[in-house]
Amino acid sequence: MTQTFIPAVFYRGGSSKGLFFHARHCPPDHAVLERMLLSALGSPDPYGRQLDGMGGGTSSLSKAVIIGPPTHPDADVDYTFAQVAVDRPVVDWGANCGNLSSAVGPFAVDEGLVCAADGEALVRIHQVNTKKIIHARFPVRNGKAVTTGNATVDGVAGTGAPIALDFLDPGGTVTSGLLPTGQVIETIEIDGRAFDMSLVDASNPVAFVAANDVGLAGSEHPDTIETDRAVMALLDRLRRAAAVRMGLGQTPDSVGLANPKIAVVSAPATFVTLDGRTVEGAAQDIAIRMLSMERAHRAVTLTGAMCLAVACRIEGSLPHRLCSGHADMQAIRVAHPSGIVEAGATVFQRGNGWHVESGRVYRTARRLMQGEVAIAPFEGEGDR
Incomplete structure (x- = not known):
């Protein structure tokens, strides 16, 4: 052989x-x-x-x-x-x-x-x-x-x-639409506790939950999140319950590892990056800590940053509530463990729903x- x-x-x-x-x-x-x-x-x-x-x-x-x-x-x-x-x-x-x-x-x-x-x-x-x-x-x-x-x-x-990347019409990649449930806020119960979440599918489906609702500040390093077994278990249960709501599984146990991602979001606050830099709250519009394949990301997935930028422009969503900048800003400054990434999105209301025309990010x-x-x-x- x-x-x-x-x-x-x-x-x-x-x-x-x-x-x-x-x-x-x-x-x-x-x-x-x-x-x-x-x-x-x-x-x-x-x-x-x-x-x-x-x-x-x-x-x-x-x-x-x-x-x-x-x-x-x-x-x-x-x-x-x-x-x-x-x-x-x-x-x-x-x-x-x-x-x-x-x-x-x-x-x-x-x-x-x-x-x-x-x-x-x-x-x-x-x-x-x-x-x-x-x-x-x-x-x-x-x-x-x-x-x-x-x-x-x-x-x-x-x-x-x-390298400029324009994602055209990125809503509803693997679900029924930009807001798969039709609601900007979904309430999911775990062991009698109610969690407000926004379930958004723009370039990839993401379930957003507020940091303070899951016992986090939103500025933690990935290793800190991963070593907290209770938080990791809670986030996994929330992700799987959200997936069922989004139509990505019949039961929580049937949900795959990749989709949806779950993201912990919080209002801007000073934090220290993985390379030791201090990022002030004024340099960001919203903070994210994202999990992928049951691991805490050391940065943020690019599709996750774009999905968050889109969600920030949907009035009434959880990210919209926490974001310091909205439709008047050209791009949303997303804080993640490694620093800042900017993501732009063109989002508007059409009829009774929301539509995303495109999203743009820059990479190398x-x-x-x-x-x-x-x-x-x-x-x-x-x-x-």
Whole structure:
């Protein structure tokens, strides 16, 4: 039994990293594809480190992307995202990664899937998981995506070329609409306690709950949240109950790991980032602590930041109540454990409901490795 080697590119996109594959290099059988991705990333790993693969032991570093020809008339490429669990043999296909979305355009240009002249390139991306269109704009020189520049991303060392991502009509990605229940506030009971939550699906579904309602200040570091087993258990129960309300599961036990995300939100307050900087309350509009794949994020998912920016503009929602800036602001300044990210959204009332036209964020990306990734022999295979 010998290893198989699959052509791949390793990218950082925003504050995430992942393996990028051409669709033509991936096995058509879905079960075989999942085994391939688990092996490539090094999952499942009961030690939580993914030392036997390319993963980094956290949800933001255990991801894969598959790029293929477009199946949508308004797109240049198809982009499918896979979230690979660290400690379980699970590949979740139910969500998008906003951070890795920033690397899709550069990958498409560098791999010759999209031809781009020098200047600003536009790559139209069909995000297969959510069935939405993303426009990526970034600089190109000599037929390749530029990686150097002055743009910064909190949580990422150094600088890079700016990549603008426009998420078109991002409401209702995997649920029935922007507000899946039709309500801006839902009350969920856990052990006789009532929790006000806003359940919003914009670029990805997120269940928002107030920090003080779950015994947090909203400025905690991720490790502090993770070590509080009672809080983690409560947040998981709230997430699963919210998922049932959003139509993402028949029962709490049937809800997957990836969707919806649960996010703890709070009003602006001074906090210290993971790299030791002090961020004053005046520099932010709302604070978030997000959980993904049952882990507390060290930054914030890009789709989570965008969903929060959208929610902040929906009158009466929980984020709207806590946000210091609303429709008069061009972008919402979202505070997270690594710093600040700005996310803009065009949201308006239409009839008796709310509609989001688009959302915009800026990221950076860089190709870190190209070549072939080793896939360990699957149990039961014969010699190759």
